[in-house]
Amino acid sequence: xxxxxxxxxxxxxxxxxxxxTASLGAALALEGNRVAVIDMDIGLRNLDVVLxxxxxxxxxxxxVVNKRCNLNQAIIRDRRIENLFLVPASQSDNxxxxxxxxxxxxxxMLKSEFDYIxxxxxxxxxxxxxxSVVAADEAIVICTPDVSSVRDADRVIGLLYSxxxxxxxxVNRIVPDMVAKxxxxxxxxxMDVLSIDLLGLVPMDDxxxxxxxxxxxLVMHNQSPAGQAFRxxxxxxxxxxxxxxxxxxxxxxxxxxxxxxxxxNR
Amino acid sequence: MINEIPPVKLKGVGDGFWLTVDPDVQEExxxxxxxxxxxxxxxxxxxxxxxxDLGGAQGCDDLLTNIKQxxxxxxxxxxxxxxxxxxxxxxxxxxxxxxxxxxxxxRSDALILTGRVRSGQKIETRRHLIIAGNVNPGAEIxxxxxxxxxxxxxxxVYAGYPDSEDAFVIALDFRPTQVQIGxxxxxxxxxxxTGKTVxxxxxxxRITTQDYMESQPxxxxxxxxxx
Numbered sequence: 001x002x003x004x005x006x007x008x009x010x011x012x013x014x015x016x017x018x019x020x021t022a023s024l025g026a027a028l029a030l031e032g033n034r035v036a037v038i039d040m041d042i043g044l045r046n047l048d049v050v051l052x053x054x055x056x057x058x059x060x061x062x063x064v065v066n067k068r069c070n071l072n073q074a075i076i077r078d079r080r081i082e083n084l085f086l087v088p089a090s091q092s093d094n095x096x097x098x099x100x101x102x103x104x105x106x107x108x109m110l111k112s113e114f115d116y117i118x119x120x121x122x123x124x125x126x127x128x129x130x131x132s133v134v135a136a137d138e139a140i141v142i143c144t145p146d147v148s149s150v151r152d153a154d155r156v157i158g159l160l161y162s163x164x165x166x167x168x169x170x171v172n173r174i175v176p177d178m179v180a181k182x183x184x185x186x187x188x189x190x191m192d193v194l195s196i197d198l199l200g201l202v203p204m205d206d207x208x209x210x211x212x213x214x215x216x217x218l219v220m221h222n223q224s225p226a227g228q229a230f231r232x233x234x235x236x237x238x239x240x241x242x243x244x245x246x247x248x249x250x251x252x253x254x255x256x257x258x259x260x261x262x263x264x265n266r
Numbered sequence: 267m268i269n270e271i272p273p274v275k276l277k278g279v280g281d282g283f284w285l286t287v288d289p290d291v292q293e294e295x296x297x298x299x300x301x302x303x304x305x306x307x308x309x310x311x312x313x314x315x316x317x318x319d320l321g322g323a324q325g326c327d328d329l330l331t332n333i334k335q336x337x338x339x340x341x342x343x344x345x346x347x348x349x350x351x352x353x354x355x356x357x358x359x360x361x362x363x364x365x366x367x368x369x370x371x372x373r374s375d376a377l378i379l380t381g382r383v384r385s386g387q388k389i390e391t392r393r394h395l396i397i398a399g400n401v402n403p404g405a406e407i408x409x410x411x412x413x414x415x416x417x418x419x420x421x422x423v424y425a426g427y428p429d430s431e432d433a434f435v436i437a438l439d440f441r442p443t444q445v446q447i448g449x450x451x452x453x454x455x456x457x458x459x460t461g462k463t464v465x466x467x468x469x470x471x472r473i474t475t476q477d478y479m480e481s482q483p484x485x486x487x488x489x490x491x492x493x
Contacts, residue, residue, distance in 0.1 A: 151385045151404045158384035193402055193420075195382060 003034075003111040006118050006237070007136035009160075009167075011152030013123030015144045016172040019208055019218065021120040022050040023227065024140075026217035027234030029084035033115040036075065036085045040132040041122040042098060045089035051078065052215020053086050062090040065102035071109050081217065085114070095128035107135030116237075125159060133160065139167040140199060145174055145185040150193050157196060168199040170233060175204045176250035187247065200233035202226050203248035274299035282315030282345075283307075287333070289323040296329070297336060304341045311337075313344040320348075375411065383407060383421065394493075395425075403443060409433075412493070422446075431468045436478060440464030447473055 008021045018041075025037035038061060039047035048054040059074035064087070071087075078084040087110075090097070110117045121132035133139065139160050143153040153169075160167045171187045178184035187201050205226035211218045218227040219234075229246070236243050273291035277284050287296055304311050318333055320326050334346045376394040383389060383397065385404030394411035401407055405421035412433050413425040419437035424446040426433025431448035444453040445466055452473040463478040476483065 147403070151402075154385035154402050154404060158387055161384075192418075193400075195400075 003114040003117055004138060005107055005111065005136050006116060006138045006140060007121050007132050007165075008118060008140045008142060009121035009129065009132065009156055010123065010142040010149070011125060011156040012144075012149045015142050015149050016202075016208075017123070017142050018046045018050050018120055019212065020140070020142050020170060020172065020202075020230065021118050022047060023218045023230035024234050024237070025116075025118050026051075026078075026081050026084055027219040027231045028116050028118075028238060029078075029081045030219065030231070031234060031238050032083070033238065034083045034085075034113070035116045035118065036087060036110055036114045037118045037120065038087045038110070039089035039120050040098075040128060041120060042089050042128065043091065043094045044122065045091050047120050048076075048086060048088045049215060050212050051084075051086055051217065053078065053088070054215070057088045060088045060090040061106070062093050062097050064106050065098050071106065071113075080220070095122065095126070095131065098127075098131045100131060100134040103131050104135045125156060129156075129159075133163060133165065136165055139165045140170055141167045141194075141196070142170050142172050143190060143194070144172050145179070145187065145190055147185070150185070150190055154194055157194060166196070168197045169194055170199050170202060172202045173204045174201055174248045176248045180250055198245060199236055200229055200245060201248055202229040202233075272299070274303065276303045279317065282317060283311075284317050284319060285333075286319045286321065287329075289320050289326045289329055293329060293332065296333070300333065300336065301340070304337070307341075311341040311343055313342065315345045315347075316343050317347050317349055377409075385421075401442075412436075434465060434467040434483075436463065436465050438463050440466070440475065445473055 008017050008024070010017050021037055025035050029035040037047060037051070039045050040061070041047070042062060048057055053076050056076050059069040061074065063069045064071050064074045074087050076086045076088065078086065107117070119132045119136065122128035141153050141156055141160070143149050157167050169191070171190050174187065175184055179186045187198070191198060203225045205224055207221055207224035208218060208226050211221065211224070218224055219231050221227045225248070229248075232243060232246065271288070273288045273296055275286040285300070316337060318330060320330065330348070337343045337346055376396050377391045378396045378398070379389070380398045382399045383401045383405040385402050388406040388408070389395065390408045392410040394413070395407060395409035396414045396416070397407065398416045400417040401415055401419045401421040401423070403420045406424075407413060407421065408424040408427050410427050410430065411425070413423055413435045415437040418439035418441065420441045420443065422444045423435055423442050425435045426448045429448050431450070433447050435445060435447065439461070440459055444451065447466065447468050450468055450471065450473055459475060459477060464475050465478040465481065465483050466473055466475045467483070468474070
């Protein structure tokens with residue numbers, strides 16, 4: 001079995017990399033894949049909290065890379081979702097403790113055991129980012145519809161291209177009301193600048209904060225629009241490439257629905 | 267050191283001699299010089315063909331006939347003539363020649379790129395720069411010549427680096443964060459020209475932007491000019 005390593009990155013911090021990694025990991029596992037999510041944000045680990053697995057950590061990715069333990073000792077199995085596994089980051093080290101060669105060695109081991117390995121990259125484009133992308137087969141760039149996030153995503157896309165990785169885009173935290181009023185960039189505006197394949201659009205959702213704080217994966221909430229968006233993205237990653245991309249919409253009236261079908265409004 | 271031009275010069279041309287004479291000098295001096303030169307030639311002067319070049323000076327027919335006489339009687343030269351007159355070129359013809367020269371001799375000096383210049387990427391060239399694609403915000407393009415962007419220009423642009431004030435910038439969609447031409451910088455919004463092809467250049471020590479199709483900055487040039 002040869003798994004696929006997908007790095008989740010953004011350049012800018014706070015756009016939802018960790019939430020996206022956790023949600024996509026959980027959604028891919030719910031689809032029946034063996035999934036490992038790796039927290040590469042050494043020194044500022046969060047993925048364990050988002051997945052509600054923080055009190056089960058014994059070893060972490062730094063221990064594995066530096067051969068202080070086996071890979072299997074560091075892997076934590078999620079008890080709610082079958083086939084979802086976490087390799088946490090270290091909270092005490094900094095990003096320089098990992099080496100590219102070490103990460104590649106561990107990545108090779110992970111690839112033989114899992115279908116999908118999602119790497120949660122830290123913000124920035126320095127050592128931490130480089131360590132996360134060194135073994136990646138694919139990349140997902142997360143971007144929010146604001147100018148600064150788009151610019152940082154653009155930079156990261158350039159860096160990924162220079163490493164022969166073709167990234168795909170998720171536009172996160174879309175507020176349809178604001179887009180309709182022209183107060184927020186639409187996903188078309190973002191696509192105009194970034195011009196890479198779109199993987200999905202995720203609306204702003206209060207449930208994200210609740211699930212992050214409670215450690216309950218977002219995709220397990222059937223009422224959450226963001227969770228549903230991530231489930232659709234996971235299906236697209238999992239091979240259903242023809243699944244249409246749903247544009248978050250604030251309009252619910254009948255006429256708006258009809259005009260949307262006819263393509264009269266964006 | 268003063269390098270004086272001699273009043274009379276002699277050189278061999280094809281099957282004869284070319285005698286350059288300065289008509290401003292006194293006739294005796296000229297005659298003396300000619301005698302000196304032709305005595306040295308000895309028998310070579312006999313039956314030779316001589317062209318007397320007065321440097322295009324008018325009204326020196328007397329001088330010319332005197333020299334002819336002297337050469338024929340004293341040195342037995344064959345034919346003495348004046349240089350063939352050049353056919354005056356018509357203005358039309360010279361224009362055509364100039365036109366042809368303009369782009370035949372001009373080597374292409376442009377860097378042409380296709381694709382998107384992304385944030386953090388920097389393109390520096392000493393040539394003209396043509397980008398068929400977009401320049402994203404956060405990107406930087408620097409050219410020692412002119413810059414033409416066939417797409418959206420949203421980054422930072424520097425034309426005529428470091429001090430060429432004749433440089434210009436043309437973009438189909440002109441929304442740069444900063445424009446610098448030569449030593450003059452400007453930043454600000456260009457919302458009035460949204461959706462138009464913009465031509466930016468220096469006028470009165472300021473960078474001015476114009477609607478390219480409306481102002482036609484090169485429309486008045488009489489014929490295509492290579493830059």
